[in-house]
Structures are given as structure tokens and as C-alpha cells.
Amino acid sequence: MQPAVAIANQKGGVGKTTTAINLAASLCHLRRRVLLVDLDPQANLTSGVGRAGCEAPGGTVFELLTADEPPPLDEFIIPTGIPDLSLAPADRHLTGAELELVDLPDRESRLSPFVRAARRRFDHVIIDTPPSLGLLTLNALVAADEVLIPLTCEYLALEGLTELNNTVQRVRAHLNPELKIGGVLLTMADLRSNLGRQVAGEVRAFFDDKVFDTVIPRNVRVAEAPSHGLPVLAYDRGSRGATAYVALAREILAAGVAA
Amino acid sequence: MQPAVAIANQKGGVGKTTTAINLAASLCHLRRRVLLVDLDPQANLTSGVGRAGCEAPGGTVFELLTADEPPPLDEFIIPTGIPDLSLAPADRHLTGAELELVDLPDRESRLSPFVRAARRRFDHVIIDTPPSLGLLTLNALVAADEVLIPLTCEYLALEGLTELNNTVQRVRAHLNPELKIGGVLLTMADLRSNLGRQVAGEVRAFFDDKVFDTVIPRNVRVAEAPSHGLPVLAYDRGSRGATAYVALAREILAAGVAA
Numbered sequence A, B: 001m002q003p004a005v006a007i008a009n010q011k012g013g014v015g016k017t018t019t020a021i022n023l024a025a026s027l028c029h030l031r032r033r034v035l036l037v038d039l040d041p042q043a044n045l046t047s048g049v050g051r052a053g054c055e056a057p058g059g060t061v062f063e064l065l066t067a068d069e070p071p072p073l074d075e076f077i078i079p080t081g082i083p084d085l086s087l088a089p090a091d092r093h094l095t096g097a098e099l100e101l102v103d104l105p106d107r108e109s110r111l112s113p114f115v116r117a118a119r120r121r122f123d124h125v126i127i128d129t130p131p132s133l134g135l136l137t138l139n140a141l142v143a144a145d146e147v148l149i150p151l152t153c154e155y156l157a158l159e160g161l162t163e164l165n166n167t168v169q170r171v172r173a174h175l176n177p178e179l180k181i182g183g184v185l186l187t188m189a190d191l192r193s194n195l196g197r198q199v200a201g202e203v204r205a206f207f208d209d210k211v212f213d214t215v216i217p218r219n220v221r222v223a224e225a226p227s228h229g230l231p232v233l234a235y236d237r238g239s240r241g242a243t244a245y246v247a248l249a250r251e252i253l254a255a256g257v258a259a
């Protein structure tokens, strides 16, 4: 697995934040040191690890992106309750970042220096993004080596894939030639239904071998965990959701070795 | 019911588009003339009624919002396959609208003249919005009389309510004093689970009598319908999803009479 991964899909509610938290926690469970970066003004990632309302010494990701000088790592990182899992937190002021960045010359690559520095200290950097293809998501795609695309097996989620793929190719062509699609993850999957099986088939045809073997089932324990500020592995270790995310982490680590 | 309703919630995947399509189709079933307006660059509303890729004579909502003169109604409206249901379509170029509008003096009220004209011809105008609180959603909130908030009974969806409520109050204070919260709709609800019941309880405590009595159950026929370009009422009239949306339309019409 490449060190820096952006979790992106402009379709809302497909499991971006849930995947960021639970993949990160599973990698920590497998003895990796992980940094989570919250690039969504909803700040669900920050609250999902029990850090709602918390700031780092230098502030949140808003200050990180709008700083004049490249920001020192320690100023923008806080610990979470999970060993080996750190966080660059966000809050709702991040909504204003897009308007602040619009007129800056390097508006798409404000995050890159921070992620480059973070790679030296962490085994993995995982960036959560908002449900849009605006400047915040572009900053994540420019800073990352890979993009992981969560996707529900539903028709409306399928519609946005072409646009997302176009955006990734545009970023590769103009801003970040290293960027590649790390994988497509089927989430909240109910493969017993016709719709689920049909859409899963279309996704595998569109993305071919990039679809992870691991499929995340719909599991209410996954949806309950954020209200306790915990990854599902810490909330209910034996649940189908926790087992699936650990299997995903193992699949990704094995592929990275092969990369 | 007030004539113009914005369907908004910055949380992704809570059923905004699904509610716009199926509430509109249910109102048509009850002999009302309805205009749907697609303000989301994902254009799921446009494809959900079988009009993907279609433009009106004057173009899509992008041209409507960036036009120098107030746009004539007929230039931006197309029929759908459903009697009495018309559409102002969108396409992905709408992503660029936010950057185009940023420097205009009346950037939040570019949609208002169009909706004002539309009210004279239609009984209801329903506006779908993207999962963000940016300029496109602000235009919908300024043009509308009411905002309808779809919400899944999950913890992460609960988190964004305060921010959405703050935005609505800010719009009322500075841009549209008429705007009020028309109602909160519980969608994809599974009230058999603890999480579902717990969150529903918290929503009713937060919004009190504004939560609709009608609750939309999770129903796979609702998720299948958009792949056929049809509202669920036309796709499977007897399904639990179709019945629930017709009940919602009746509840809204009855309340309107009382308003």
C-alpha cells in the first residue's frame, strides 16, 4: 500500500468517513502507525474518533491549508484514544476554506507539503474528503499517492463514477502524475438482493481487477460505533463490520508488498 | 404547503434526491402540477426521472443561474414522462457555477426570479440540492419558502443538524425572512433497531412538532426505481416506499390547508 491514501467519492453517504476510520484502526491493530486527516467541513471523521471540537496547537486543517509558511507537523496533529492512531482534526470553519483558497496560486496543492512531512513519521496517511469534487477534495487527490473509492451497490452511486474517474485522470495529467486508483470498495453491501448483485457486477466490469475482494456488509454495529466516538473494532470486535475492515487492511497490506 | 420547497441537508446520502422525485410524483398523483429543479451537479434528479443528458432550449440550470437577464421560464423547463411533472435539468457543468457566482453581487439570489415566475404556473416547485452548504444550496434556500430536511436515523446524520439549522437561521436573518423549516422527514428508517429508535427520539426532541408523522421505510424498490428513470410510484405502485411517499404528500397537503 502506498503511504498516502485519499478516500473519495462525490456521491454522498457511501461510507467514506466510516472507511477512513475503520481502515485506519484496523491498520493500527496490525501494528502500523497511521495519521488520519479530516478534510470534510462536516468533521464526521474528527467526531467519529471521539475528538469533536478538539484542535491541535496550530488549529485545525483550516489553518493548515491557509497558513503562509509550510506548517510544522506537531502543530496540527493530536492523539486519538487508539494507540498508534493520530488525527489532523477539522471543524465547520473548513467550509470557508474553499473561498479562501480560490485566489491562491497553488490552491490545489496546499495539503501536499504537510502529507510529505507526515509520511516520514507514519506508515500510512489516510485523508477523508467531503461529498464534492471541489478544492478540498482536489487538495487530497494532489497530496495522495492513491485514491480509495467506497461505493454502495446502488444505482445512483454508480452514476457518479465516470465523473470521479475523469477527475482522477485530470489530476494525474496536470497536478499529480503519481496518483492512481488504489481500489474500489463495496460498502453496505447486500449481495442477496438483485440490485446489489447487478450493481456489483457493473462495478467489476467498469473497474475490473481494482475492486477489492473484501466486501463490507451492512452491519448496524458499524453505524452505532461513531456515537461512542470509537472505530467498530474497539466498539464491537467480533462484529461482521469489524471483521470485514480488518480483512480489508490485510488485503491492502498484502497488495502493497506486491506493489 | 408553501409553493416552493428546498430539499436540503449537507449530510450525504440521506435521501434528498429520492424525496424530491417521489414527493413530486406523489403530488402529481394527487392532481397537482409540479416543477422539479435540479441544483446538484451530480444531476441525480435529472437522471432519476429518465432525463439524463437532456437540456432545455436555453440550456441547464447552469445557464439559468449565470444568465445576465432573468431567464424566461420556457427556456429552462422540459417535460418528464410523468403527466403534470416538469423539470429544470442539471448536468455536471453545474460544478463550475459556484466559482462563476462567487464574484457576482447577488450571488445567493440568482435562482429567485425563476422560482417566483414558476410559482404562477405550477402548484409546487421542489428544488433538490447537493450535499453541501455552498452557493448552490444557498440559492435554493433564498428562492424557497420552506426547507424540507430528509434525515436517516443514524448518528452521523444527526451531527450536521445544528449546522444546517444555523444556516437556515442565517438565511432568514439576511436573505430570505420568509424561509421556515417545513418539516423533517425520517428516511430509510428501520425503527426495529435500537439505533433507529434512539436517533428518531433525539430528532423529535430537537425539532419537536416539525417531524412528519409519515416515516419512509428502507425499501429496495425505492433504490431500484432510478435505474429505470422512474419514480417508485410508477415503478412499483404497491411497494411500501411508494405508499409512504403518497402518505407524505397527503400529510403535506393537509398541513398546507391548515397553514
Ligand SMILES: Nc1ncnc2c1ncn2[C@@H]1O[C@H](COP(=O)(O)OP(=O)(O)OP(=O)(O)O)[C@@H](O)[C@H]1O
Binding pocket: A011, A012, A013, A014, A015, A016, A017, A018, A019, A040, A042, A044, A129, A130, A131, A187, A188, A189, A216, A217, A218, A219, A220, A222, A223, A224, A226, A241, B010, B011, B012, B013, B131, B154, B155, B156, B157
Ligand atoms: N457497513 C455499514 N453498515 C451500516 N451502516 C453503515 C456502514 N457504513 C457506513 N454506515 C452508515 O451509513 C452512513 C453513511 O456513512 P458515512 O457517513 O461514512 O458516508 P460518507 O460517504 O462519509 O458520507 P458523506 O458523503 O456525508 O461524507 C453513516 O450513518 C454510517 O454510520
Ligand SMILES: Nc1ncnc2c1ncn2[C@@H]1O[C@H](COP(=O)(O)OP(=O)(O)OP(=O)(O)O)[C@@H](O)[C@H]1O
Binding pocket: A010, A011, A012, A013, A131, A154, A155, A156, A157, B011, B012, B013, B014, B015, B016, B017, B018, B019, B040, B042, B044, B129, B130, B131, B187, B188, B189, B216, B217, B218, B219, B220, B222, B223, B224, B226, B241
Ligand atoms: N427509502 C429508501 N429505501 C431504500 N433505499 C433508498 C431509500 N431512499 C433512498 N435510497 C437510496 O439511498 C441512496 C441515497 O439516496 P439519495 O441519493 O436520494 O440521497 P441524497 O441525499 O440525495 O444523496 P447526495 O447527498 O449524494 O445528494 C440512493 O442509492 C437511493 O436509491
Ligand SMILES: [Mg+2]
Binding pocket: A016, A017, A018, A040, A044, A129, A130
Ligand atoms: Mg463523510
Ligand SMILES: [Mg+2]
Binding pocket: B016, B017, B018, B040, B044, B129, B130
Ligand atoms: Mg442527491
